[in-house]
Amino acid sequence: LNRLAFGGRFEATLIDRLRAEEMVRASLVADAGDTGIVGHILFSSLAVAVDGWAVRAAALAPLAVTPERQRQGIGSALV
Numbered sequence: 001l002n003r004l005a006f007g008g009r010f011e012a013t014l015i016d017r018l019r020a021e022e023m024v025r026a027s028l029v030a031d032a033g034d035t036g037i038v039g040h041i042l043f044s045s046l047a048v049a050v051d052g053w054a055v056r057a058a059a060l061a062p063l064a065v066t067p068e069r070q071r072q073g074i075g076s077a078l079v
Contacts, residue, residue, distance in 0.1 A: 001037060001038075002040065004066055005067060005070075011062040014061075024042060024043070024044050025043045025045060025058050026042070026043040027040070027041070027043075028040070028078055030065070030074045038065060039064065039065040039069070040078075041062075041064075041075075042060075043060055044059050044061070045057075045059075046058055063075050063079065
């Protein structure tokens, strides 16, 4: 799905690496029933410091929707 949505492997590789490093906090999909999964969103741990203090944070990336289903509100629903 990510390769289709982005036209390459970068995002799929990023997801694989985040999973391997156990940094994934949430991974959600949009399932269209008969046509299967049409969207995916991933939240991962993010190291952030504010005024020298470590703050727990999450990054949202990537967010993917199959090309034929883009601009139909699927990405917004996942967020």
